[in-house]
Amino acid sequence: MTDARKPQGDRLTEAEAIERAKQGDAEAFEILYNLHKRRVYSLCLRMTANTAEAEDLTQEAFLQLFRKIGTFRGESAFSTWLHRMAVNVVLMRLRKKGLALVPLEETIETEEESPKKEPGAQDATLEGSVDRLQLQRAIENLPPGYRTVFVLHDVEGYEHNEIAGMVGCSIGNSKSQLHKARMKLRELLKTSRAEKAIKP
């Protein structure tokens, strides 16, 4: 997404909308909101797994953005700026709720979290295909720490060094959490697929 894009037919480009929003133009605010609402809301929803909270956080993220829009100088892409702000709003909320984003030390894998494997048993696979809705549900069932790193890396595309900076952990810890999150998701997806196969 670049600043030159035309958001709605022949209406303002993003860059024009930003300039007009700085002047307090209502239409420009709405254009910017419509351009980015899905990405911001999806991020909030994935991270919290709660619709009402995600809407509340989306509102908060956009309000913060609009309050600070006068300071935006275009050194970074507007979308990067907004999404970083949204991530911070969500992380702040999760911290306030007392949810550990990631343990400071390497996590000790509990029996529940580690993939169950019987010795000698053939490990069923997902055959390389994953249903989007099932993945969505599986993400909701991840422990918050795993979920945060997985969403930031695999959904939002942040690098481990960025995630480490945002959540306050080491790069190694971020990598480790991501791997465990993927393994846990694989287990959840296999379980869900097996349950679906049993049901007529």
Place this chain on the structure above:
Amino acid sequence: MNCAEFQRVLPETIEGGGTAEHQAHLISCPQCSGLVSDLNAISKTARLLRASEEPSPTVWNSIEISLKREGLIRQPLRARSVANRSAGGWSLAWLVPVAAGLLIGFGVIVYQRGPAQQSHVAEKVLPATPSRQVINRAGSNNNNDDQQVLEAIGSRSPVVRAEYAANLQNVNNYIRDAEESAQADPNDEEAQQSLMDAYEQRAMLYDMALDRSMP
């Protein structure tokens, strides 16, 4: 290299592709290659979730109200041409200033009554009934105004009408609560302020509804 050794280095293998030894194990082991394939599929599908959800329209309404309240939104740059307004639009145009004026005026009266009652409180206790009647009358007028606004907006978009109905309901509840608090304790400045805020929110909703009902 066996499966246990491979799976110990799996995170690095997925991130960086792995060494020739890792690749050789992957080719020879269907179980490990199945695992890698699954993890890659999970990552690939996850990217599709990036902007997959749509927030409800009430989110923008709430943002818009907050922006107006904080003074971040000023008059839109595009001027609305008087000539372009339809007769339907004009039939409602009187409603907003009148309703907003009535609401704010009513709020000011209630607000000013607080200190007045405070000064007379030692002389006599005012009966609560008359002011409640005034509020009830105002509430009834507000209901009529609400209906007119909703009918106007409903003619353009039933979905938006439902949003506004819900928002008006919330604001009306807010006004009712604030009125009760202000009546219970006329010296409570916070309650008076809440009441004023509630009236302003309602006036803003009318304003926004009129904007949307215009062609």
